[in-house]
Amino acid sequence: MGDCCRDAQPFRLCSGLRFLGYIMILLVFAIVAVSYYAVIVVAWGPQLLHGGLLSILAFVIVLLFHLLLVLLLWSYFMVVFHDPGAVPVGWQPASKGTYSALENSVILADHIAIDTRESEFSSTEGSGRRPSIRYCSHCQNNKPPRSHHCSVCQRCVLKMDHHCVWVVNCVGARNYKFFLLFLFYTFLETVLDSLALLPHFIKFFGDARNHSGSPGNLAVTFLSFVLNVAFALSLLCFVVMHTSLVLSNTTTIEVYEKKKAVEWKYDLGKRKNFEQVFGSNKLFWFFPLFSKNDLHDVPALHGLDFPTHSDIEV
Ligand SMILES: [Zn+2]
Numbered sequence: 075m076g077d078c079c080r081d082a083q084p085f086r087l088c089s090g091l092r093f094l095g096y097i098m099i100l101l102v103f104a105i106v107a108v109s110y111y112a113v114i115v116v117a118w119g120p121q122l123l124h125g126g127l128l129s130i131l132a133f134v135i136v137l138l139f140h141l142l143l144v145l146l147l148w149s150y151f152m153v154v155f156h157d158p159g160a161v162p163v164g165w166q167p168a169s170k171g172t173y174s175a176l177e178n179s180v181i182l183a184d185h186i187a188i189d190t191r192e193s194e195f196s197s198t199e200g201s202g203r204r205p206s207i208r209y210c211s212h213c214q215n216n217k218p219p220r221s222h223h224c225s226v227c228q229r230c231v232l233k234m235d236h237h238c239v240w241v242v243n244c245v246g247a248r249n250y251k252f253f254l255l256f257l258f259y260t261f262l263e264t265v266l267d268s269l270a271l272l273p274h275f276i277k278f279f280g281d282a283r284n285h286s287g288s289p290g291n292l293a294v295t296f297l298s299f300v301l302n303v304a305f306a307l308s309l310l311c312f313v314v315m316h317t318s319l320v321l322s323n324t325t326t327i328e329v330y331e332k333k334k335a336v337e338w339k340y341d342l343g344k345r346k347n348f349e350q351v352f353g354s355n356k357l358f359w360f361f362p363l364f365s366k367n368d369l370h371d372v373p374a375l376h377g378l379d380f381p382t383h384s385d386i387e388v
């Protein structure tokens with residue numbers, strides 16, 4: 075999605091995507107409202123007062139529903155409002171070992187020449203060759219490793235994963251964890267809703283035949299069940315895909331680049347790869363937050379500097 079606007083009519087397409095994003099926000103809230111009404115107001119809320127085992131089950135469902143709702147909305151607002159990371163004006167890489175200032179200037183000059191012909195996707199990263207400074211001709215600024223130009227946001231985004239219409243924001247170095255938590259909690263919530271509504275969905279056909287139950291409630295239960303099952307199945311694919319990306323320290327954009335590389339230089343091992351996104355403090359893994367220590371100790375969370383496995387071996 076990040077490269078969406080390299081087509082013939084970039085302006086119209088990008089404006090369209092941004093506009094679509096606002097509709098998506100309304101859609102997210104509409105789905106939450108319909109599910110809330112079906113699961114809590116119609117199906118399980120009234121069971122709380124009936125007593126017995128059913129009340130205990132209703133209490134567990136109502137509690138889990140609200141817990142997941144708080145976590146998913148918190149993660150959602152964090153990914154919508156948190157900047158994925160912009161490239162500082164005039165950014166230059168910190169010199170590392172043999173990567174001297176003189177070499178930098180030569181490589182930069184070479185690379186700008188290439189870049190004017192090949193746009194911003196002329197990186198040699200992952201190919202095992204000497205690193206070069208990448209340059210974005212749109213922003214007229216250097217590009218740190220793993221950053222890409224987003225034509226919807228009209229700027230380069232640090233460790234860009236993709237531009238997400240559901241959150242009207244780019245997903246990058248500084249909000250990728252929030253996006254993953256939103257994905258994960260929404261998946262759990264849709265699974266819970268599907269299971270909680272399943273008995274009512276089966277009963278729906280009986281009620282519809284006997285003309286019992288309010289038609290409005292039956293329609294909301296039916297709609298909510300179908301929506302939740304559909305979202306649960308599609309979110310499962312994304313959860314599996316992003317889990318594999320996180321554990322291999324790859325972004326969605328880098329998948330193709332990684333296939334071409336003999337060895338993926340950012341792969342530090344599963345545990346370290348996970349910590350590059352979630353931080354090393356276990357208490358913070360489940361919340362859209364970072365501890366002070368992680369922000370200090372994990373440079374990847376800032377999006378400008380990324381350790382490679384050769385750094386770890388040294
Ligand atoms: Zn750019």
Ligand SMILES: [Zn+2]
Nearest residue numbers: 224227237244
């Ligand atoms: Zn974007």
